[in-house]
Amino acid sequence: MNKKLANFNWRKILIPIFSIISAFIIGAIIIAASGKNPLDAFSALFSGIFGNTYYIGEWLFRSVPIILTGLAVAFAFRTGLFNIGAPGQLAMGGLTAVVIGIFVQLPWFFHMPLMIIGGGLAGFLWGLIPGILKARYRVHEVVVSIMLNYTALYFVNYAILKFIPNPTNPAQSAAMQPSATLNVPGITELVAAIFPNSRLNFGFLIAIAACIIFAFIINKTSFGYELRAVGLNPSAAEYAGMKVNRNIALSMAIAGAFAGIAGAIYMTSLGKIDVEQGLTGYYLLGFDGIAVALLGNSTGVGVFLSALLLGGLKAGAASMQAFAQVPAEIVEIMSSLILLFVASGYFFERILDKRAIKKLHKIRQQKVEVSE
């Protein structure tokens, strides 16, 4: 069969795997250097991920927002854009969902979809701003998105304190209506039976659906075809009569919608939105999306799997700290290393080429012998 193609796919998967293994090795070295036993640490980490059904439930719960922010970044990537604005889009989506959760009274089966759609719409509009500025005025989307992250941060803080203050806790929003949850009769009971006490909820199914919708739009629709064409070769897209600018603006907006839904699900799960002191806390979920999209090669399945990986590391970090006395931050180091290694995949290709390079040395030597 086609050797080159097989080779290529093989490497595409090998590089992330190599990256993960290397990150664990380096993580182990750091843990060992701090006088702890890496094996204890990792065993605590893994039991914190799938040690029992509660942990598994928490793991999946923590993966939900980064699946969605991963999709938010990946969607823009496919159109040749870098959506670094997922934190802001997530915050605006979350705020909108919480506002709907507080002020609107509806039966749950209307309330929940309304919050999700409202969150998605807020993210859509927040993403549309850099999209339009890029399409119209060629302002770089990264610059605009970064500034809009801060704008969203301070706006959300202001809005919480001004419009939805919590009388007992100034650091968070007021309580939402009882109907404003992600509890779906039947599913909630089933989840509670399988993953007792975990916060896993209906949001996970929404995230899976989002991955499927993502893959469907990108691969199966003529709109996705256009987005990919614009991303890969805007000149050819223009030549073929595609509305390049419209696609750029729409792509950023749809990317924003994914992040907005992430915010809506996350805040609804927590039942509140916090006043944040900077681009920390849940804002980081937006930046994690960049790692997830890169690691998952901007495909639906890839994003899903890599979000589970990073979500797992996050979920297990607390156990590692509690049971092996290894600081949870080591996990941040490891996820950063994974990202670093994936982004510098070239480095691993070199290692994969090592065999070939060894041969080169051998033959070089042979050649010297021959010429002597």
Place this chain on the structure above:
Amino acid sequence: MEYVIEMLDIRKEFGGFVANDDITLQLRPQEIHALLGENGAGKSTLMSVLFGLYSPDGGEIRVRGEKVNITNPNLANELGIGMVHQHFKLIHNFTVTENIILGMEKTKKGQIDLKSAAQEIAALSEKYNLNVDPNAKIEDISVGMQQRVEILKMLYRHAEILIFDEPTAVLTPQEIEELMQIMKRLVAEGKSIILITHKLAEIKEVADRCTVIRRGKYIDTVNVGEVNENELAALMVGREVSFVVDKGPATPGADVLKIEHLTVKDSRGLKVVNDLKLSVREGEILGIAGIDGNGQEELVEAIAGLRKIESGKIELLGTDLTKMPIRKRTQTGIGHIPADRHKHGLVLDFLLSENMVLQNYYEAPYSKTGILNQKAITDYSERLTAEFDVRSAHGIKSSARSMSGGNQQKAIIAREVDRSPKFLIASQPTRGLDVGAIEFIHSKLIEERDKNRAVLLISFELDEVLNVSDRIAVICEGKIVAVLDADKTNEKELGYLMAGGKYEGGMTHE
């Protein structure tokens, strides 16, 4: 030592596609050995095998009599094999020296020793008569000199065997002449050269022997002195090739495209198309003759909708195109074979099948309610690639990037012609293609004409304009200065008009 390089019975398959079917190529020391074949015949694959980019599925490679296993390009360099690529691999804002030493910088006290490198390069340049200034920046030097920098890169790495991949495709006639001299000089100084080309005249001029491959198969190795161009062409294509375009007289009808007082600015804001007037009739091929940079490119872009029109009017079948979006123009009846097939014609990282529907992916049957119909796309692409003989390693599932230039062009032509546009723009349709592909494309253009469609042909090859067109419009400084019947003019007259000379005789002013 009889041969410096022997590639014996090299076989390379991609899936079921045999790109190289037991090909043998033997290079003698100090020989210029041409490798001749059509686009997609397997020349590049064979050289990629030699250069370690592909591993062969069969056969063996001997370098200076020793059997070797070349697994990557570094190893090829190590064995003294260097390749001058068709698309230069240079960094534009680096100097010549910086480019040449890239990847093997010599350092002195931790700093790059540019000075001694520059001296070494100057010495090499002198030895081989390359006339390259080691301190010039790449962006400031001509294409011809950039190519000589590529050659110097190989010499600096002590390459003994040089592979030139279609080196003249990007050069002016004078630069081609210089390159021929350089190649002769290189072999005189002890190098051996493999010259990949499909230009027969160059082979006749410079090569000693020539290996011909066709559709992945070894055909013959001939002494160039013993054959003529026609025989070489026949070996390459597998049949007699007519260098004369075979066509009947045109039966032109009404105007299809009408341009009046058209003014278009280039990207620097200069009026490069200035008050231009032109019409193309159904059932004719109108050729535009002109020196590069006289507004041809901008004229085409203005018609296609890729460039804003400052003033004036373009009408297609009586419909005003002037402010029409591109898609609307396409639907009104424009087919466009763009000059730059990589920039405009193809999405290189799309599959061939995806590229085949670039102009109609949104229409039934290729899309229904916004959802792509894979089967319709597949069937359509299969039909087009079969009809237009587009060859690729994995059929319609090949990425466009992996295809040879000729097949990429055939794919674009298939796509544009099959939509039966009333008006077809063919901009540089045969640039960089071999005689077989050129003949095919010319016949397709004439076929369109005979279906009573209007064809606008833009080409810098005067031969092509003269042979294919029915009428020729000469463009000079953004204006059509003359419109002549193709059979009543000649190269000399066109050249004179293109250069801004006044026409005296009985020409038909449009």
